[in-house]
Amino acid sequence: MKRAALVIALVSLAAPLSAQSPAWLEPYRPIAQRIITEAQSNDFTWRRLAELTDTFGNRISGSETLEQAIDWAAATMKADGFENVHKEAVMVPKWVRGAESLELVTPVKQRLVMLGLGNAVGTPAGGIEADVIVVKDFDEMTKRAAEIKGKIVLFNAEFVSYGVTNVYRTAGPSRAAAIGAVATLVRSIGPMGLRTPHTGATVYAADQPKIPAAAIPAEDANRLQRLQDRGVKIRVKLSMEAHFEPDSQSYNVVGEIRGRELPNEVVLMGGHIDSWDVGAGASDDGGGAIVTWDALRLMKKLGLQPRRTVRVVLFTNEENGDKGGEGYRDQHMAELKNHVALLESDGGIFNPEGFGYTGPAAGKATIAAIASLLKSIGADPVRDGGGGSDIGPSGTAASIPMIGHLAAANYFQIHHTPADTIERITPKQAGDNAAAIAVMMYVLADLPWKLGAEK
Numbered sequence: 001m002k003r004a005a006l007v008i009a010l011v012s013l014a015a016p017l018s019a020q021s022p023a024w025l026e027p028y029r030p031i032a033q034r035i036i037t038e039a040q041s042n043d044f045t046w047r048r049l050a051e052l053t054d055t056f057g058n059r060i061s062g063s064e065t066l067e068q069a070i071d072w073a074a075a076t077m078k079a080d081g082f083e084n085v086h087k088e089a090v091m092v093p094k095w096v097r098g099a100e101s102l103e104l105v106t107p108v109k110q111r112l113v114m115l116g117l118g119n120a121v122g123t124p125a126g127g128i129e130a131d132v133i134v135v136k137d138f139d140e141m142t143k144r145a146a147e148i149k150g151k152i153v154l155f156n157a158e159f160v161s162y163g164v165t166n167v168y169r170t171a172g173p174s175r176a177a178a179i180g181a182v183a184t185l186v187r188s189i190g191p192m193g194l195r196t197p198h199t200g201a202t203v204y205a206a207d208q209p210k211i212p213a214a215a216i217p218a219e220d221a222n223r224l225q226r227l228q229d230r231g232v233k234i235r236v237k238l239s240m241e242a243h244f245e246p247d248s249q250s251y252n253v254v255g256e257i258r259g260r261e262l263p264n265e266v267v268l269m270g271g272h273i274d275s276w277d278v279g280a281g282a283s284d285d286g287g288g289a290i291v292t293w294d295a296l297r298l299m300k301k302l303g304l305q306p307r308r309t310v311r312v313v314l315f316t317n318e319e320n321g322d323k324g325g326e327g328y329r330d331q332h333m334a335e336l337k338n339h340v341a342l343l344e345s346d347g348g349i350f351n352p353e354g355f356g357y358t359g360p361a362a363g364k365a366t367i368a369a370i371a372s373l374l375k376s377i378g379a380d381p382v383r384d385g386g387g388g389s390d391i392g393p394s395g396t397a398a399s400i401p402m403i404g405h406l407a408a409a410n411y412f413q414i415h416h417t418p419a420d421t422i423e424r425i426t427p428k429q430a431g432d433n434a435a436a437i438a439v440m441m442y443v444l445a446d447l448p449w450k451l452g453a454e455k
């Protein structure tokens with residue numbers, strides 16, 4: 001060993017014993033390393049995600065593929081040796097896309113790429129043909145309100161962030177309907193892709209007429225914008241068979257490792273097993289479902305039984321109803337007070353980026369200390385703000401600390417698109433995320449004190 005390398009090695013050996021590392025953390029350091037080593041020694045996590053997405057494809061609420069995936073998950077969790085594996089029934093809405101198309105009529109006849117928005121109404125059988133008005137934002141629509149009656153409004157808002165730009169998909173259709181639009185097109189909510197349309201739920205206002213609504217790729221939105229800017233009249237024909245059918249029976253899937261000392265206290269982790277009806281739902285949210293499930297499998301495989309119970313829940317119907325998350329809250333109301341922490345993974349399983357935390361301020365140092373065990377895989381940052389649509393109802397109802405798993409690098413490029421397939425995710429990313437979650441939840445389940453009750 002050369003002298004310089006020796007110095008570096010000594011420094012890195014000394015680093016874990018720095019002042020920031022509390023004594024209680026030390027027994028967990030070798031356990032964290034065992035978990036990471038096990039996850040990185042094979043591609044089990046990725047292969048299980050491939051099995052889910054190859055076997056069942058996309059999994060929208062009300063579909064046979066969703067229920068088949070749920071049955072497979074329950075049977076496979078039993079085979080993994082988990083305890084208390086069962087399904088918990090909830091009714092879910094059934095939205096059906098049907099056939100759909102968008103055709104440019106003027107200035108030329110040509111098919112455009114489109115994807116109807118989730119929960120949208122369809123068009124009359126012959127479609128809707130109308131002139132298009134392109135606006136960049138709500139302000140521009142308001143300025144041009146007098147022109148909108150009888151037209152199709154295209155919201156061509158450039159992607160800023162999901163939180164900011166998403167409003168055109170959720171609220172745009174009803175705001176356009178309020179001033180007389182007959183249908184809405186929305187530039188897909190995501191960064192520029194490869195002419196990829198992004199679906200996702202729209203939310204109709206109760207006091208406005210429901211008009212058909214579809215997403216088009218950024219490229220098609222830009223084309224129509226340039227045509228309008230040149231003064232060219234634009235006319236399109238939108239056809240959509242989208243509709244609701246009667247609510248359908250679905251289930252959350254639950255599995256556990258029971259705690260060795262405090263089995264009634266629970267740390268819960270999960271993702272949602274439903275997806276939109278395009279792509280394979282690999283990142284949204286097959287990945288989140290699989291890495292939380294696999295976190296429990298890693299504990300089981302290594303013979304780790306923490307003080308408290310660790311529970312994995314694969315939620316149903318996150319995308320267009322949230323009935324899984326609400327159902328869990330309602331069915332577990334009496335025991336929510338015994339839930340120590342809730343973690344959700346629903347933002348992709350790309351390179352680990354750490355955790356978001358919402359809970360008692362005293363708990364943040366604990367979360368940060370545990371996360372420091374994950375520095376080698378990049379999962380050590382802890383930010384304020386954690387949660388998710390599936391754990392949100394329970395976390396809010398009982399003031400339970402909530403943790404968001406962060407690994408979102410390429411997430412919004414493929415979110416809700418036909419391109420959401422397993423090819424976007426590497427085996428190392430899948431394994432590292434499972435390991436990160438396993439370490440965080442194992443230590444939270446095993447701590448001598450309850451998260452948030454630090455002295």
Ligand SMILES: [Zn+2]
Nearest residue numbers: 284285318346
């Ligand atoms: Zn999701």
